[in-house]
Amino acid sequence: MNEASDGQLLRDWREGRETAAFTALVHRHQDALLRQARGLLGAGSVYEDVVQEVFLKLAREGLILTSEASGDPDAERRQLLGWLHTVTRNACMDAIRSETRRKRREQDAASPDxxxxxxxxxxxxxxxxxxxxxxxxxxxxxxxxxxxxxxxxxxxxxxxxxxxxxxxxxxxxxxxxxxxxxxxxxxxxxxxxxxxxxxxxxxxxxxxxxxxxxxxxxxxxxxx
Incomplete structure (x- = not known):
């Protein structure tokens, strides 16, 4: 039995809210996103939470593939991966900025000056x-x-x-x-x-x- 393409899994989730389809997408791509997020944020950080938020964003907003990519499994995969990695990078940068502001507030609060x-x-x-x-x-x-x-x-x-x-x-x-x-x-x-x-x-x-x-x-x- 042929493995469903990313495009087919996205359509199954978007049109029928099929949990199995979305779970398959997560299992297929989560390791690459975890490596990316851990590289940006470091071990022992919130990188796993960031990746979870990326998939929640995909679940909420979905991703409609372009007509050029639709029907071509390789093109569908490239477009989805591009979206996932871009959202992951942006989420990591947001987490870095948030952590920097938090540390600065703590340092300022502890400063006797x-x-x-x-x-x-x-x-x-x-x-x-x-x-x-x-x-x-x-x-x-x-x-x-x-x-x-x-x-x-x-x-x-x-x-x-x-x-x-x-x-x-x-x-x-x-x-x-x-x-x-x-x-x-x-x-x-x-x-x-x-x-x-x-x-x-x-x-x-x-x-x-x-x-x-x-x-x-x-x-x-x-x-x-």
């Missing part, structure tokens, strides 16, 4: 919010490496492993992304009255690590 430096801290929080918002306007490849670097505090080597890019490419994307991000931020921060010379600090990893390549990373550089 909070009471006497309230205005300065509010301004810093506002700047970080602007940075996070402007990150979303970058090209996807630049945005993803910067989120991993600035928000998840991943090393260049870790980012290279997660994205499948060479360390040199990661460094180039981060450099280009920071240039574009700085250009986007300069007029916004100046308009809000924040000092433009604070851009460098604003675009450093929010946990405090420097964005530069280590000597070993530079030695292993190269573009992919």
């Amino acid at each position: 909070r009471a006497e430096g309230g205005l300065r801290l509010v301004e810093a929080d506002d700047t970080r919010s602007v940075v996070e918002r402007e990150l979303q306007k970058l090209p996807v490849d630049q945005r993803d490496v910067l989120v991993l670097r600035l928000l998840a505090d991943r090393s260049y080597r870790e980012i290279a492993e997660i994205t499948g890019k060479k360390i040199g490419t990661v460094g180039w994307l981060i450099s280009e992304g920071l240039k574009r991000l700085s250009a986007q931020l300069a007029p916004l921060l100046a308009m809000d009255g924040a000092p433009v010379h604070g851009l460098a600090a604003a675009t450093q990893p929010l946990t405090g690590r420097n964005t530069g390549l280590s000597g070993q990373d530079r030695a292993q550089g190269g573009l992919a």
